[in-house]
Amino acid sequence: MEIRLQAVDIHKTFILHLQGGKRLNVLKRVDLTVEAGECVALTGPSGIGKSTFLKILYGNYKPDSGRVLIYHLGQWINTVEAEPYQILDIRRSTIGYVSQFLRVIPRVPAIEIVMEPLQRLGLSVQECRVRAEELLRRLNLSESLWTVSPTTFSGGEQQRVNLARSLIYPYSILLLDEPTASLDEKNRAIVVQLIQEAKRRGTAVVGVFHDRTVREALATRYFNLSMEESG
Amino acid sequence: MTHLKEPLLKVMGVTKYFGDRVGCRDISFELWPGEVLGIVGESGSGKTTLLNTLSFHLEPTRGTILYWMEEEGPVNVGQLPESKKRHLMRTEWGMVRQNPREGLRMRVSAGANIGERLMAIGVRHYGRIRAEVQRWLERVEIDTDRANDLPETFSGGMLQRLQIARNLVSRPRLVFMDEPTGGLDVSVQARLLDLLRALVAELHLSLIIVTHDLGVVRLLSHRLLVMRQGEIVESGLTDQVLDDPHHPYTQLLVSSVIQA
Amino acid sequence: MRNPLKLQSKEKPKKTPIQEGYNFAYLDEGTKRMIRRTILKAIAIPGHQVPFGSREMPLPLGWGTGGIQITASLIGPDDVLKVIDQGADDTTNAVSIKKLFIKTTGVSITEKTEQATLIQTRHRIPETPLREGQVIIFQVPIPEPLRFLEPRETETRKIHALADYGLMYVKLYEDIATHGRIATAFMYPVLVHHRYIASPSPIPRFDNPKMDRMPALQLFGAGREKRIYAIPPYTTVKSLDFEDHPFEVERWDQECALCGSKESYLDEIIKDDLGGRLFVCSDTDYCQKRRERAKKGVSSEVVDIEALRMRKGDETR
Numbered sequence: 001m002e003i004r005l006q007a008v009d010i011h012k013t014f015i016l017h018l019q020g021g022k023r024l025n026v027l028k029r030v031d032l033t034v035e036a037g038e039c040v041a042l043t044g045p046s047g048i049g050k051s052t053f054l055k056i057l058y059g060n061y062k063p064d065s066g067r068v069l070i071y072h073l074g075q076w077i078n079t080v081e082a083e084p085y086q087i088l089d090i091r092r093s094t095i096g097y098v099s100q101f102l103r104v105i106p107r108v109p110a111i112e113i114v115m116e117p118l119q120r121l122g123l124s125v126q127e128c129r130v131r132a133e134e135l136l137r138r139l140n141l142s143e144s145l146w147t148v149s150p151t152t153f154s155g156g157e158q159q160r161v162n163l164a165r166s167l168i169y170p171y172s173i174l175l176l177d178e179p180t181a182s183l184d185e186k187n188r189a190i191v192v193q194l195i196q197e198a199k200r201r202g203t204a205v206v207g208v209f210h211d212r213t214v215r216e217a218l219a220t221r222y223f224n225l226s227m228e229e230s231g
Numbered sequence: 232m233t234h235l236k237e238p239l240l241k242v243m244g245v246t247k248y249f250g251d252r253v254g255c256r257d258i259s260f261e262l263w264p265g266e267v268l269g270i271v272g273e274s275g276s277g278k279t280t281l282l283n284t285l286s287f288h289l290e291p292t293r294g295t296i297l298y299w300m301e302e303e304g305p306v307n308v309g310q311l312p313e314s315k316k317r318h319l320m321r322t323e324w325g326m327v328r329q330n331p332r333e334g335l336r337m338r339v340s341a342g343a344n345i346g347e348r349l350m351a352i353g354v355r356h357y358g359r360i361r362a363e364v365q366r367w368l369e370r371v372e373i374d375t376d377r378a379n380d381l382p383e384t385f386s387g388g389m390l391q392r393l394q395i396a397r398n399l400v401s402r403p404r405l406v407f408m409d410e411p412t413g414g415l416d417v418s419v420q421a422r423l424l425d426l427l428r429a430l431v432a433e434l435h436l437s438l439i440i441v442t443h444d445l446g447v448v449r450l451l452s453h454r455l456l457v458m459r460q461g462e463i464v465e466s467g468l469t470d471q472v473l474d475d476p477h478h479p480y481t482q483l484l485v486s487s488v489i490q491a
Numbered sequence: 492m493r494n495p496l497k498l499q500s501k502e503k504p505k506k507t508p509i510q511e512g513y514n515f516a517y518l519d520e521g522t523k524r525m526i527r528r529t530i531l532k533a534i535a536i537p538g539h540q541v542p543f544g545s546r547e548m549p550l551p552l553g554w555g556t557g558g559i560q561i562t563a564s565l566i567g568p569d570d571v572l573k574v575i576d577q578g579a580d581d582t583t584n585a586v587s588i589k590k591l592f593i594k595t596t597g598v599s600i601t602e603k604t605e606q607a608t609l610i611q612t613r614h615r616i617p618e619t620p621l622r623e624g625q626v627i628i629f630q631v632p633i634p635e636p637l638r639f640l641e642p643r644e645t646e647t648r649k650i651h652a653l654a655d656y657g658l659m660y661v662k663l664y665e666d667i668a669t670h671g672r673i674a675t676a677f678m679y680p681v682l683v684h685h686r687y688i689a690s691p692s693p694i695p696r697f698d699n700p701k702m703d704r705m706p707a708l709q710l711f712g713a714g715r716e717k718r719i720y721a722i723p724p725y726t727t728v729k730s731l732d733f734e735d736h737p738f739e740v741e742r743w744d745q746e747c748a749l750c751g752s753k754e755s756y757l758d759e760i761i762k763d764d765l766g767g768r769l770f771v772c773s774d775t776d777y778c779q780k781r782r783e784r785a786k787k788g789v790s791s792e793v794v795d796i797e798a799l800r801m802r803k804g805d806e807t808r
Contacts, residue, residue: 017479018486059468061475084454084468085263105450107425120432314653336661342668343661350664351657357667357733379668 001035004204010066039205041219044226050208058097059087096171111146114164135164155182176207245294247284253461254280267438269452277461278441286407325398325406329413331390342378348401367396388419408440510594516563517595526564533721538683545717556714558630573607578615578773616698618777621707629692631713636680636690702728745770750781
């Protein structure tokens with residue numbers, strides 16, 4: 001199977017200058033390779049750096065050293081050294097990310113938030129809307145909420161908007177940080193289904209899954225960060 | 232965002248001194264088509280000086296600014312003859328000032344303000360100018376009935392939107408903005424930011440926005456330069472600089488923002 | 492200046508002796524040379540305003556000192572001078588200016604346009620077409636056509652230097668937006684020789700077409716603002732307009748009450764305290780000539796037209 005993502009020798013230390021330069025060593029010599037169709041579940045105790053690692057893969061955090069190689073449009077790009085516009089390009093068409101908290105852009109209705117990843121790639125508004133509605137329906141988000149901005153949504157509703165936004169486009173890599181945390185059992189099952197479909201399409205998934213059933217349903221492999229750290 | 236292989240703007244070692252006092256020093260970066268660059272810092276950081284120097288409202292003390300013109304390709308802007316510079320500033324470039332009264336002609340009508348760039352480049356058909364005026368008033372959400380009104384009768388938010396329309400009528404590729412939401416009510420700011428987001432996407436604009444408001448850059452800009460005492464202390468992808476700030480000053484800035 | 496028009500001797504008006512204590516034409520010869528140099532430079536760059544060292548003249552600023560200095564620099568003993576103010580030869584100002592030149596040069600004065608070698612004017616171009624060899628000198632209060640849009644001299648100079656004239660069209664756009672048409676009635680801006688935008692001085696727009704390819708030399712003097720500009724003979728002069736709002740001159744429904752002209756610029760004169768009014772040619776010489784030709788005589792209205800005109804001339808001052 002083809003390799004989609006390679007994290008090589010990742011080191012990350014936070015230096016908190018506002019607290020007198022206090023150092024938090026979070027990740028040390030982490031290596032991970034992910035192939036198409038795989039789902040790697042990051043494990044380890046709370047605070048070990050699972051979310052941090054995902055954010056480094058997304059380019060949201062910058063490691064002190066190491067490389068993050070992403071296979072993008074036929075080329076390998078090291079996002080640690082890449083130009084901002086390249087990283088944005090990769091986020092547009094190669095990597096999707098479901099964060100733990102939805103940062104809401106105010107005043108934009110939920111349906112448009114979900115449509116956006118497709119729209120900016122040039123698809124017609126009509127087509128984007130149809131697909132977005134399909135997804136939201138499947139995720140059981142009430143139709144009355146589609147034209148409203150998610151600022152007033154519950155955690156679970158926000159999460160479903162977040163998920164829809166990342167699933168509407170077939171990214172080749174999907175990063176998921178607690179994707180079912182605020183969902184009830186029924187919706188959790190639906191999300192699991194959707195991610196299975198993504199895997200079958202060949203998406204490489206890396207995720208943090210607190211819920212054991214979800215983890216066991218999705219993971220093809222486990223990756224324990226605490227073991228890596230001691231290396 | 233489709234990329235050309237070439238940047239739109241290349242800034243190399245730009246420095247501006249006022250006598251012995253440093254305005255900004257050794258500023259270098261590239262800007263790509265369709266990219267929004269935020270320049271943040273507190274008062275006295277040199278960000279406004281930098282903006283004025285980049286847009287040639289101030290003459291740089293040192294450094295080179297290359298701009299990729301639509302037809303001619305890369306030119307050294309500092310070495311262009313005055314007439315070409317002026318032409319550039321009112322066609323491919325735009326400047327939106329913090330105080331819209333400085334960026335508008337307050338004694339001529341809104342329509343005249345918008346039409347001016349067209350007349351400056353030789354459009355001599357009143358009907359055509361009028362059509363463009365209508366179109367841009369609509370685009371910035373100003374009632375088209377106000378086309379003949381003097382800007383003095385407009386609110387702060389409307390003035391700012393009028394200033395934006397005045398610049399966009401010539402389809403610029405690069406717009407410099409100095410605190411575009413400064414002094415506006417929060418709800419008015421919000422509306423303006425939404426408009427800017429939409430325009431950037433629609434028109435494939437590159438923006439260089441100077442602001443002290445991190446909320447504005449989070450919403451609008453792809454990239455960030457953090458300035459302190461005339462120098463760039465940190466730069467990178469907006470969400471990366473704001474979520475994972477490395478430099479002490481950046482950490483201070485980010486932690487100082489009060490979340491609503 | 493030698494007389495290139497070669498007037499008929501029987502037409503030649505008489506000269507008077509010069510007042511003692513004054514140099515010929517009031518100005519010293521050095522000043523005249525300086526002004527002539529300025530004029531040459533102005534002729535070489537049609538429509539471009541050339542600064543000059545404007546001198547103290549025996550009348551206040553704003554009363555035609557610029558035009559007078561040009562006339563004084565050019566006038567010679569064989570010249571024939573015509574001075575008009577608002578088209579009339581006999582208003583107070585025209586008379587005063589003529590008196591100054593009579594006292595200091597003794598030259599012949601005429602009211603007939605075709606006889607004059609030098610014509611100094613305020614606010615009008617004579618109806619009678621001018622010929623090669625004649626010089627018309629305009630009195631100009633504000634030489635800068637953009638002054639009311641852009642108060643900074645530094646900026647207007649740049650605008651002219653770079654031919655960056657968008658602002659001028661903004662003014663015309665504004666007129667159309669407000670009034671439905673370009674409403675400027677006088678001092679209507681013109682493009683000289685496809686390059687410089689100039690003010691034609693406060694002449695009515697009616698007179699603008701006369702400037703285009705005029706066989707005579709047109710000189711413009713602003714004494715208070717210290718600028719001279721020129722339009723050489725046969726230069727293209729085009730009034731600014733928009734493609735879909737072309738330049739138009741004024742038209743009257745009435746004709747001149749004295750001579751019946753339908754083509755000249757008409758003044759409206761109030762003839763009595765009941766608000767009765769007449770329309771008469773503003774160019775007195777032109778009107779006079781038409782009357783002589785038609786042997787029409789004065790209108791049947793028992794009115795002293797000349798007295799009315801003198802009163803009107805004073806009132807508009």
